Amino acid sequence: MTTASTTSTPTSTPSASVAPLLSIAGLVRRFGGLTAVNGLSLSLADGELVSVIGPNGAGKTTLFNLITGLDTPDVGSVAFAGQDVTGFAAERLAGLGLARTFQHGRVFGNLSVLDNVLVGAHTRLRAVRPPLGLPLLGPLAELGLALLPPAAVRAEEERLRAEATEIIALFGDRLTPRLDKPAHSLSYANRRRVEIARALALKPRLLLLDEPTAGMNPTETAEMLEIIRGLKGRGLTILLIEHKLDLVMQLSDRVVVMDHGARIAEGLPSAVATDPAVIEAYLGHKAVGAANQDDAAAVVPTKRGIGE
Amino acid sequence: MFPTSFGPWLDYTINGLVIGNIYALLAVGLALIFGVSHLINFAHGSVYMVGAYIGWLGITKLNLPLPVTFAAVAVGCGLLGAVIERVGLRPLRNAPRIAPLLATIGLSVVLDQSAQLLFSPDPRALPTQLPSWRIAIGGGSIGALDLLIAGVGIGSAALLYGFLRFTRLGWAVRATALDRDAAQQCGVDVDKVNRTVFAIASALGGVSGLLVGMYYNTIDPNMGFQAGLKGIVAQLIGGVGNVPGAIAGSLLLGLIESYGIALFGTSYRNLFAFVALILILVLRPNGLFAKARRLPPEPLTGTFIAPSRPLVLPGWLIGLLIVAALALPFAVQQPYLLQTLGNAWLYALLALSLTLVAGTVGQVSLGHAGLLAIGAYASALLALDAGIPVLLAVPLAGVIAAALGTALVFPAFRLRGHYVSIATLAVGEIVTLVILNWESLTRGPIGVTGVPPLSVAGTPLVSGQWVYWIPLVVLLVFAGVQTRLLSSHLGRTLRAIREDDVAARSYGVDLNRYKGLAFAVAGFVAGVGGALMAHFYSYINHETFPAPVSMLALTMVILGGLGNVAGAVLGAVVLVGLPELFRAAAEYRMLIYGVVLLLLIRFRPQGLLGTV
Numbered sequence: 047m048t049t050a051s052t053t054s055t056p057t058s059t060p061s062a063s064v065a066p067l068l069s070i071a072g073l074v075r076r077f078g079g080l081t082a083v084n085g086l087s088l089s090l091a092d093g094e095l096v097s098v099i100g101p102n103g104a105g106k107t108t109l110f111n112l113i114t115g116l117d118t119p120d121v122g123s124v125a126f127a128g129q130d131v132t133g134f135a136a137e138r139l140a141g142l143g144l145a146r147t148f149q150h151g152r153v154f155g156n157l158s159v160l161d162n163v164l165v166g167a168h169t170r171l172r173a174v175r176p177p178l179g180l181p182l183l184g185p186l187a188e189l190g191l192a193l194l195p196p197a198a199v200r201a202e203e204e205r206l207r208a209e210a211t212e213i214i215a216l217f218g219d220r221l222t223p224r225l226d227k228p229a230h231s232l233s234y235a236n237r238r239r240v241e242i243a244r245a246l247a248l249k250p251r252l253l254l255l256d257e258p259t260a261g262m263n264p265t266e267t268a269e270m271l272e273i274i275r276g277l278k279g280r281g282l283t284i285l286l287i288e289h290k291l292d293l294v295m296q297l298s299d300r301v302v303v304m305d306h307g308a309r310i311a312e313g314l315p316s317a318v319a320t321d322p323a324v325i326e327a328y329l330g331h332k333a334v335g336a337a338n339q340d341d342a343a344a345v346v347p348t349k350r351g352i353g354e
Numbered sequence: 355m356f357p358t359s360f361g362p363w364l365d366y367t368i369n370g371l372v373i374g375n376i377y378a379l380l381a382v383g384l385a386l387i388f389g390v391s392h393l394i395n396f397a398h399g400s401v402y403m404v405g406a407y408i409g410w411l412g413i414t415k416l417n418l419p420l421p422v423t424f425a426a427v428a429v430g431c432g433l434l435g436a437v438i439e440r441v442g443l444r445p446l447r448n449a450p451r452i453a454p455l456l457a458t459i460g461l462s463v464v465l466d467q468s469a470q471l472l473f474s475p476d477p478r479a480l481p482t483q484l485p486s487w488r489i490a491i492g493g494g495s496i497g498a499l500d501l502l503i504a505g506v507g508i509g510s511a512a513l514l515y516g517f518l519r520f521t522r523l524g525w526a527v528r529a530t531a532l533d534r535d536a537a538q539q540c541g542v543d544v545d546k547v548n549r550t551v552f553a554i555a556s557a558l559g560g561v562s563g564l565l566v567g568m569y570y571n572t573i574d575p576n577m578g579f580q581a582g583l584k585g586i587v588a589q590l591i592g593g594v595g596n597v598p599g600a601i602a603g604s605l606l607l608g609l610i611e612s613y614g615i616a617l618f619g620t621s622y623r624n625l626f627a628f629v630a631l632i633l634i635l636v637l638r639p640n641g642l643f644a645k646a647r648r649l650p651p652e653p654l655t656g657t658f659i660a661p662s663r664p665l666v667l668p669g670w671l672i673g674l675l676i677v678a679a680l681a682l683p684f685a686v687q688q689p690y691l692l693q694t695l696g697n698a699w700l701y702a703l704l705a706l707s708l709t710l711v712a713g714t715v716g717q718v719s720l721g722h723a724g725l726l727a728i729g730a731y732a733s734a735l736l737a738l739d740a741g742i743p744v745l746l747a748v749p750l751a752g753v754i755a756a757a758l759g760t761a762l763v764f765p766a767f768r769l770r771g772h773y774v775s776i777a778t779l780a781v782g783e784i785v786t787l788v789i790l791n792w793e794s795l796t797r798g799p800i801g802v803t804g805v806p807p808l809s810v811a812g813t814p815l816v817s818g819q820w821v822y823w824i825p826l827v828v829l830l831v832f833a834g835v836q837t838r839l840l841s842s843h844l845g846r847t848l849r850a851i852r853e854d855d856v857a858a859r860s861y862g863v864d865l866n867r868y869k870g871l872a873f874a875v876a877g878f879v880a881g882v883g884g885a886l887m888a889h890f891y892s893y894i895n896h897e898t899f900p901a902p903v904s905m906l907a908l909t910m911v912i913l914g915g916l917g918n919v920a921g922a923v924l925g926a927v928v929l930v931g932l933p934e935l936f937r938a939a940a941e942y943r944m945l946i947y948g949v950v951l952l953l954l955i956r957f958r959p960q961g962l963l964g965t966v
């Protein structure tokens with residue numbers, strides 16, 4: 047099913063001329079007999095917002111895990127900011143400016159909202175984590191500085207707290223009144239917001255969002271759409287997994303469609319929405335004969351479809 | 355000393371296979387239980403001990419024919435297994451994954467202690483009525499008992515195979531092991547499956563205990579602890595939940611031990627198993643026979659943190675309590691009371707240390723007494739053999755415990771959940787065994803006598819007040835330091851690791867670095883605690899800090915509330931101070947701890963003051 051689709055992929059992408067921020071090539075990840083990601087290549091330019099869509103089990107989350115170092119590919123490479131980062135550990139990639147959210151939500155339940163976001167700023171601690179580069183002295187210095195903080199350490203903590211509060215305020219008064227509440231006491235939607243706030247606290251160069259609006263109602267989804275649009279407006283590079291296609295169509299510079307671990311289409315949102323291979327993937331193989339453009343419009347709304 | 359001819363080696367091989375067969379009876383049960391319930395059953399060793407005692411009753415008291423005794427053991431232990439499932443597993447189905455594991459530890463303490471009370475702690479002989487002939491083969495020999503053990507092993511394996519393969523219930527067991535939820539949806543009664551599996555596993559375990567008792571002609575109430583661990587080791591070698599793997603792992607472990615004893619001597623016996631355990635956990639965490647590279651499953655909850663609102667004690671109250679504690683010796687002069695409370699403060703140091711790693715970082719350590727032992731020996735030997743002043747030896751011992759403890763646990767940093775607990779348990783055992791065997795340094799089984807007391811300017815501080823004040827002041831200092839640590843960036847970082855280590859890593863938290871830091875701080879605190887104990891007790895040996903002390907520490911920490919500094923102190927006072935003050939007979943104390951642990955896990959997992 048992958049061969050037919052390549053023809054429908056537009057050849058010119060907006061990022062063709064600039065050096066990509068993220069570029070992955072020929073990524074393969076197998077789980078036993080199942081190939082979750084199958085020879086996937088993708089590149090992302092600075093400031094771009096690219097969405098990855100595809101039916102359940104297409105391999106989108108696995109792709110994120112491979113990019114963020116939580117999993118290592120069997121074949122293929124990942125380059126970030128001009129550096130080959132294949133096989134780098136997750137914590138190292140975070141240090142390079144990669145932040146992600148998790149599909150099923152992985153907030154730190156017993157930590158307060160503020161502490162959750164502050165953990166997001168962990169890689170930016172400088173004063174309390176002097177980069178000594180020594181295996182034993184570094185941690186011991188950190189311990190000493192934490193127990194007897196000099197002015198610089200206290201100032202850094204204050205600054206990060208102020209910044210975290212500011213990031214939290216991005217979500218209106220959804221989170222701000224709950225700064226000191228443990229994350230497990232929040233609503234599902236609020237936990238998703240905390241995740242995004244935590245990711246932003248890292249000051250990422252690339253933000254990966256795995257279904258940020260899962261479990262949100264239309265109002266909340268619209269709110270989230272505005273927030274993501276705002277982040278994009280500030281020039282943040284974003285890779286987005288999302289099932290809500292109207293949101294994808296409104297936000298994306300480019301859409302990559304995955305099915306069975308492979309890319310079956312890529313291009314402008316409007317082009318992808320009418321791609322027969324995409325429609326086939328979404329409708330399932332039984333419906334192939336019956337599928338016509340009207341059905342497709344119902345499944346994959348175009349920009350016009352949502353009234354722009 | 356090494357046997358050079360072929361004959362002895364054949365004997366060692368036969369012996370290894372026989373012991374391996376006995377381990378297999380344990381390990382197969384553990385594997386079955388893990389398969390259906392994902393629980394590593396720490397009460398299994400106690401079931402084995404109970405089996406031995408039922409057998410002892412049958413053989414020596416009731417003079418039953420041997421087959422009847424075996425049947426009685428199987429039935430009795432099978433019923434006990436069903437009870438363990440009912441008490442330890444079923445009520446905790448929705449609790450954190452570590453909760454049933456801790457419950458089985460509580461159950462095992464209760465069973466072992468009950469046996470001690472019923473049958474006295476002394477070993478008893480278990481004579482067999484088996485004929486004493488031996489068949490000589492190629493320089494070695496095989497006796498009737500060896501054949502019986504082999505027969506029981508092979509027979510049980512065949513029965514089990516038949517059960518799993520050809521009966522409806524057996525299919526249900528296999529279905530549950532494959533996918534519990536799916537099985538449930540297809541109408542499998544998972545409770546019944548669990549009960550059956552616990553019963554079968556326990557029947558096998560009990561028979562194994564009886565066979566071991568007959569083999570060595572001796573049984574005692576504590577025989578289950580080591581045996582249960584061996585079963586767990588064997589199971590891990592074969593890959594958890596893998597029944598054929600458990601058999602292979604058991605035979606391998608039996609051979610390793612047998613050859614190891616041949617080469618190094620009996621006192622090293624258990625060391626091989628635990629070193630093998632650590633190696634397996636670190637090098638092949640899925641067992642020797644696992645193939646595929648597996649990804650850690652999605653949100654793993656290895657920690658035992660119940661969402662709760664910790665009770666925040668107001669500052670003035672804490673201040674008041676501290677002043678009252680410091681002033682107590684002015685009001686109360688009874689040396690007994692002060693000494694008891696002083697001992698409680700010493701144990702509070704251990705609890706403080708454990709609550710940091712088990713509570714704050716979520717690494718439930720089951721070998722924490724090992725840190726006390728390192729600190730105690732380090733300080734005692736520095737003072738006695740290196741002539742270092744006691745006041746300097748104590749902090750040095752803290753540093754040594756921090757460094758050595760962290761280094762020993764370091765290989766386990768990559769493990770999660772249950773595996774951390776098992777690895778730390780093994781590390782604790784290894785520490786004890788090294789102390790026992792490294793005679794040139796530690797004086798071996800004799801222990802260290804005449805450890806000098808703390809003294810200032812030549813005046814020893816041994817009176818009632820000092821025994822009370824010194825530990826109290828040290829405790830207050832460390833509690834203050836730990837509180838400060840928890841409110842710094844380290845507090846949130848360590849707790850983030852506990853809550854979700856994958857998310858923590860994704861935000862740049864280097865797990866090894868922070869787990870290392872936590873273990874180093876914890877090692878220092880426990881090391882100083884152990885050192886003080888050595889100088890107050892003036893005599894220590896390898897049994898001063900046995901495994902039950904680790905369980906006690908865990909109970910204190912859960913009682914107070916995991917991660918809770920004030921809770922750790924409270925837990926120590928309640929569990930060490932109160933039984934002593936109420937003069938609860940010493941032999942009931944461990945029983946009380948076991949029951950408290952069980953009740954807490956079931957009814958108040960957040961402890962008295964709440965988890966932080």
Ligand SMILES: Nc1ncnc2c1ncn2[C@@H]1O[C@H](COP(=O)(O)OP(=O)(O)OP(=O)(O)O)[C@@H](O)[C@H]1O
Pocket residue numbers: 077080081082100101102103104105106107108109149649650651
């Ligand atoms: N750790 C794992 N072990 C085995 N199989 C896995 C693992 N992780 C993912 N898979 C399989 O890989 C395939 C892709 O999964 P993935 O989670 O990446 O899909 P997805 O596109 O994110 O789906 P969804 O839209 O439902 O989130 C699925 O078939 C899944 O079952």
Ligand SMILES: [Mg+2]
Pocket residue numbers: 106107108149
């Ligand atoms: Mg997904």
